[in-house]
Every structure is written in C-alpha cells, then in structure tokens.
Amino acid sequence: MAEENQIQKVEPAEDGEEKAKKEKPKNPNPIVIFRRWCKACGICINLCPKDVFDADEDGYPVVARPFECTQCSICWLHCPDFAIKSTEK
Amino acid sequence: MAVASTVVYEYLRGKKKFPHVWCPGCGIGIIMGALLRAMADLEIKKGDVAMISGIGCTGRMPVYCDFHTLHTTHGRAIAFATGIKLSKPDLKVVAIVGDGDGLAIGGNHFIHAARRNIDITTILVNNKIYGMTGGQYSPTTPTGKFATTAPYGNLEHPFDAYLLAKGAGANFFARSSVYHATQLQVLIKKALLKKGFSVVEAMSNCHTLYGRLNKEGSAVQMINWFKDHAVNVNIAKKKTPEELEDKFITGVLWEDNRPEYSEQYEALIDRLGGRKKEEKPEAEVVKQ
Ligand SMILES: Cc1ncc(C[n+]2csc(CCOP(=O)(O)OP(=O)(O)O)c2C)c(N)n1
Ligand code: SF4
Ligand code: SF4
Ligand code: SF4
Numbered sequence: 001m002a003e004e005n006q007i008q009k010v011e012p013a014e015d016g017e018e019k020a021k022k023e024k025p026k027n028p029n030p031i032v033i034f035r036r037w038c039k040a041c042g043i044c045i046n047l048c049p050k051d052v053f054d055a056d057e058d059g060y061p062v063v064a065r066p067f068e069c070t071q072c073s074i075c076w077l078h079c080p081d082f083a084i085k086s087t088e089k
Numbered sequence: 090m091a092v093a094s095t096v097v098y099e100y101l102r103g104k105k106k107f108p109h110v111w112c113p114g115c116g117i118g119i120i121m122g123a124l125l126r127a128m129a130d131l132e133i134k135k136g137d138v139a140m141i142s143g144i145g146c147t148g149r150m151p152v153y154c155d156f157h158t159l160h161t162t163h164g165r166a167i168a169f170a171t172g173i174k175l176s177k178p179d180l181k182v183v184a185i186v187g188d189g190d191g192l193a194i195g196g197n198h199f200i201h202a203a204r205r206n207i208d209i210t211t212i213l214v215n216n217k218i219y220g221m222t223g224g225q226y227s228p229t230t231p232t233g234k235f236a237t238t239a240p241y242g243n244l245e246h247p248f249d250a251y252l253l254a255k256g257a258g259a260n261f262f263a264r265s266s267v268y269h270a271t272q273l274q275v276l277i278k279k280a281l282l283k284k285g286f287s288v289v290e291a292m293s294n295c296h297t298l299y300g301r302l303n304k305e306g307s308a309v310q311m312i313n314w315f316k317d318h319a320v321n322v323n324i325a326k327k328k329t330p331e332e333l334e335d336k337f338i339t340g341v342l343w344e345d346n347r348p349e350y351s352e353q354y355e356a357l358i359d360r361l362g363g364r365k366k367e368e369k370p371e372a373e374v375v376k377q
Contacts, residue, residue: 037107041114046309076094077126077270078312080118081108082101086094 029087030069031076033061037083044075044084096129097122102155109153111146114308116267116293120214121150123270123291124183127277139180141170143195146220146295147187156183164194167202170209178351181281184211188229189219192248196228203257206285207350212277213250213288216295224298235302250290255343260285262343266292266315269339279341285349292337 031052033044040059049072054064063069076084101107111117128138138156142148144163151158157180161169170184186192191199191213202209218236219225226236226243229250233242254262261283263276273291280287294300294311305311315337322340325333358364 039108039113041308043114043309043312047312073094077122077274078119078267079122080111080115081113082097082118082122083108084094089093 026067027069027088028066029063030066030071031063032085032087033063034083034085035060037081038079039081039083041080043078043080047074047078049074092126092129097125100125100128100135100155102153106153110149112297112308114294114296115146116216116291116295116308116312117147117150117214119267119270120212120273120291120293121153123273124212124277125154127274127281130274130278131281133181133281137179137181138183139170139173139177140183140185141166141173142185143187143190144221145187145190147185147214147216148190148221150185164190165198166190167195167198167209167211171198171202171205171207174207174209174351175354178208178355182209183281184209186211186213187220187227188213188215188217188250189225189227192228192250192253196248196253200253200257203254203259203286203288205350206258206260206347208284208352209286210277210280210283211286211288213290214293215250215290216293216299217247218295218299218302220295220298224295224302230299234299236299237302250288251338251342254286254288258286258345258347259288259343260345260347260349261287261341262290263288263341264290264292264337265339266319266337267294268312268315269319272339276341283344284352285345285347 038060045053045055045061050068050070052063052065052069053061056062071088076086135155140151140154140156141159142151143161143166151160159169166184166186170182174182186195215229217229219227224237226239228248230236230243231247235242251262261280265273265276276289280289292315294308296308296311300306300311318336319339320336322338322342325338
C-alpha cells in the first residue's frame with residue numbers, strides 16, 4: 001500500500017515565489033466513479049465540501065469541477081457502494 | 090488513518106457479487122467500509138479473521154468480505170463466534186449484528202458473551218428497526234417512533250446497548266455513526282485491538298423503512314441528522330440530561346480490563362495437562 005500513502009513534498013520556497021511554489025499542480029482527474037457499482041444515492045454529491053460533483057439526469061454523480069477537489073476523502077469514505085476511487089489516495 | 094481509497098478492494102469477495110444487495114444509500118455499506126479500512130490500517134490479513142453474522146440486511150455483510158465467514162441463523166452470530174474463538178483462539182473474531190439480530194432474538198447471547206468477556210469484536214449496526222423483514226420495531230426503536238408494527242407509535246422503551254454491554258461485563262463499548270466514518274474507523278480499530286468482549290455501535294440509516302415511516306427523509310437527510318445529533322462523550326459530560334434528550338453520545342463510552350475468557354480456557358487446558366499428548370492430526374479427526 002506504500003505508493004498510495006505518498007505525501008506530496010512541500011519544498012521550502014524562495015522569496016517572492018512562495019505562493020507559486022506552494023500551489024500543487026492540479027490533478028485533472030482526482031476522483032473516479034465506477035458507474036456500474038454506483039446506485040445514485042447522492043451521498044457524495046451532498047457531502048462534498050467543495051461541490052465537485054453534479055448530478056446527471058439520472059442522479060448519478062459526475063465529476064464536474066475536478067480542480068476544486070482537495071482530496072479530503074469525504075466522498076469515498078461515505079460511499080456505501082465502494083464506487084469511488086481517489087487517484088491520489 | 091492513512092489508508093488509500095483502494096484498500097477495501099483487497100478485502101472484497103468476488104467482484105461479481107457487486108453491486109451489493111443493500112438499498113441505495115444504506116449505511117451498512119459505509120460501516121463495512123470503515124471496518125475494512127480499520128483492518129487494513131492494522132495490516133490484518135484476510136486469513137486471520139473470522140467474520141460471523143446472523144440474518145438481516147446487516148447479516149449480509151460477510152457475503153461481501155473475503156475473510157473466513159459464517160452467515161448463520163437469526164440472532165446466533167455471537168453464539169457461533171464464541172465457538173470459533175474457543176476452538177481457534179488465534180483468529181480475530183468479528184461478529185456483525187443488527188439491532189434486532191443482536192439485541193432482540195440474540196440479546197441473550199450478547200449479554201452472556203459480555204459476561205464471559207470473550208474476545209469477540211462485535212459491530213452492532215443500529216438502524217433502530219428490522220430492515221430486512223419490512224420495518225417492524227426493534228429493541229432500539231425509540232418510544233413514540235413509528236414502525237409497521239407500531240402504527241400509533243412505539244409504546245416500549247429502547248435498550249441502551251452501552252448500559253447493557255457495561256452492565257453485563259464487556260471490556261469495551263464505543264459508539265459512532267455513518268456520518269462519522271473516520272471516527273468509526275478509529276473506534277473499530279481500538280475495538281479490534283482490545284482484548285475481551287468489545288462492542289462498537291454504529292448508528293445507521295434505514296431510510297427505506299425507518300426514515301419513510303418516521304418522515305426522516307432520504308439517506309442524505311438521515312446521515313446529516315447523525316451529524317447534528319451526535320455529542321462527543323467528553324462534551325456530553327458537561328451537558329444536562331435535558332440538553333442530551335434527542336442526542337446520541339459518541340466515542341469510547343466504556344473501557345475495562347477484566348480477564349478474557351478464551352485465554353483462561355486455554356490456561357485451564359494447560360493446567361489440566363490437556364495438551365501433553367500429541368494433538369490428533371486434523372485429517373484423522375475429520376474421518377471419524
Ligand atoms: C428464527 C427467525 N426468526 C425471525 C426471522 C425473520 N427475520 C429475518 S431478519 C429479521 C430482523 C432483522 O433486523 P435487524 O437485525 O435489526 O437487521 P436489519 O435488517 O435492520 O439490518 C427477522 C425478524 C428469521 N429469519 N429467523
Ligand atoms: S455515494 Fe457512491 S453510490 Fe452514492 S451516488 Fe456517490 S458514488 Fe454513487
Ligand atoms: S475528495 Fe473531498 S473535495 Fe474531492 S470530490 Fe471527494 S469530497 Fe469532494
Ligand atoms: S431496508 Fe433499510 S437496512 Fe435494509 S438495505 Fe434497505 S436501507 Fe438498508
């Protein structure tokens with residue numbers, strides 16, 4: 001399990017560049033939904049503190065705002081159907 | 090707490106069994122996730138665990154988990170678990186019980202396992218109703234709440250599983266809910282490490298029956314109810330009974346260090362010289 005547990009290193013920043021350095025490169029694909037296991041219960045859509053998901057017309061979650069995701073883990077910890085995978089954790 | 094989102098897949102049995110049988114949004118899946126992550130966190134191997142359940146929606150959990158599993162008769166999970174612990178004391182024995190399964194028909198086994206203080210980790214999924222059979226009231230349905238068998242509101246008083254476990258002699262009792270998935274994982278981890286009879290009561294949502302009959306809304310609404318009505322045990326100490334009236338207390342509520350039964354049983358075998366002769370090879374035993 002070691003590779004999943006990697007912590008992103010934050011290097012000490014040079015003067016003036018601090019902010020730019022601290023910002024991690026954003027992952028365009030932070031969360032994956034397995035639609036075949038998902039039952040469209042809406043828990044992930046409602047509990048995500050960053051409003052990353054939209055519901056499609058059938059109520060299934062769609063990762064609509066991937067760059068908002070902070071990898072807080074709330075969605076996959078609460079998915080009763082094991083239908084969410086984080087690509088970073 | 091650093092387990093990855095993918096560790097659960099290592100413990101799931103037969104991908105063909107999924108999607109599982111539970112209703113969309115049912116909390117039992119969240120509890121199962123917390124349990125599997127607790128196992129991964131402790132680096133417990135699949136072959137070192139025996140998971141035993143009775144009947145009910147909750148009772149389906151071992152069907153999906155790739156441990157040694159036993160899906161037994163209604164109410165008897167802890168009775169079977171007791172037998173397994175005594176014959177295979179090295180296994181980590183986990184009993185999965187619903188509130189009806191564990192406290193109504195199986196209430197007797199629950200208190201006597203606590204009294205013996207046998208090393209079984211019991212996960213009590215409390216959704217306050219009989220889910221599988223259509224919403225009859227259970228020993229944890231609060232007074233006044235509705236069930237198909239209590240159309241005018243429940244007249245009875247519910248059990249507090251904490252008082253029951255503590256009074257009967259368990260070594261550990263903790264409570265959390267499906268909203269508090271991370272806390273639940275931490276508490277299950279503590280329970281797995283604790284020697285003796287340990288209980289984690291996981292408050293869960295059965296929105297399909299309890300939620301509908303009591304107008305408590307969808308899975309999401311019920312999960313948010315748990316967020317709003319949980320009080321940590323340390324904060325609860327400073328509150329009045331009135332302030333705690335419609336709340337539930339979370340965290341480690343009880344811990345003790347009474348001697349554990351299966352260890353004493355093993356020691357007795359040794360004391361009586363029961364292991365002096367060479368044990369019969371297993372194959373021979375099976376033939377008889
Ligand atoms: C001996 C026996 N009596 C009654 C039943 C019917 N029965 C099946 S599950 C159940 C209750 C389940 O409730 P609970 O344990 O709270 O689990 P849940 O379904 O809510 O998860 C009952 C009464 C049975 N299967 N066997
Ligand atoms: S929580 Fe899981 S099952 Fe529910 S909508 Fe989200 S991905 Fe689907
Ligand atoms: S990890 Fe957190 S922020 Fe990212 S999608 Fe899930 S709930 Fe939202
Ligand atoms: S009936 Fe209730 S407890 Fe059973 S799966 Fe559905 S929501 Fe869960």
